[in-house]
Amino acid sequence: MSDELLVVRAQLGNRAALEALVARWQGPVWSYVRRMLDAERADDVAQEAWVAVVRALPRLREPDRFAPWLFTIVRRSALNRLRGQYADRHDLIGDFATELDRSGVACDPVDGLVDRAEMVARLAGLPLPEREVLVLHYLEDLSVQDCAEVCGVPAGTVKSRLSRARRMLREHVEKEGERT
Template identity: 55%
Template sequence: MGEDRHNVLLVVRCQLGEREAFPELVRVWHGPVWRYLRGMVGSPHLADDLAQEVWVAVVRGLPRLRQPERFTPWLFTIARRTVANHLRQAYATPETSVVEADTVAADDDPLSDVLNTMEIEAGLTGLPPLEREVLILFHLQDLPLAACAEVLDLPTGTVKSRLHRARRMLRNILIERNHEA
């Protein structure tokens, strides 16, 4: 909880206009945001460009953030929107909505204990964007399910089922690539 409190205080310090606070906020959060962006777009150079867009949006939006304790999901929502805008422009087609069945039970998957960051990153490129994103947020960014649901703008149950499906798909990819899963 100390880390959460530190983040809240850092956000409030930024909102109050304290000079040193924003560079510190960027130092703390740039790495996680950049890794999320790189995981979503695949290119380190593009992740650099998109990260700059994210930080510009954070600077503009931070004064209006009413609940500093919700900074993390707010930040990743901005990052997600930045990726979506980029993809929309890159493919010049409107984003299509995906209708999902929420019937998959998402009980504890033994794979979740075994997966490590390297294995997840190795298999990410083979996953569709929706499944890739939920794995990045949950496993690589360590966001709790509730925060993932907020970022993805989905019910927690849908996030659980998507996470379960993503783990299954990742397991199959890793097996195909002769990784131990």
């Protein structure tokens, strides 16, 4: 059953459709939040995001746009948690990146793939805006347009962030190759 159909049924009060939607998207949501925050906060933020999704679902006017709508809510929940922690600082983005870099990023335990684990570990070294679009685009399989909608920036900005992030990752890999 498509997300669109599940959303419409959930909006009409079908509890099984809502449960199916949550079951389908729970892994990707937690995975996204985990890559943006440390494990301790990821569970809480993911749960808060799902509460917000369930409350706002009746107002979703475009059920076919569920994925970007969902990740927009999840992103807002993660950023709100970080803002709360760093409310008195001036440079939020820099502080987000510093905190995220310090906390590290772990791969999904189910995956167990070395390449993916290495990639996720390398993501920890990227600034938050570049890391975010890489996670959304490559790991959560959202289109450039959907990433733009989630991040609240133009598609061109997403493309430039993706390009910059790929360049930064490539430079990091090349530096590691020189050291070995």
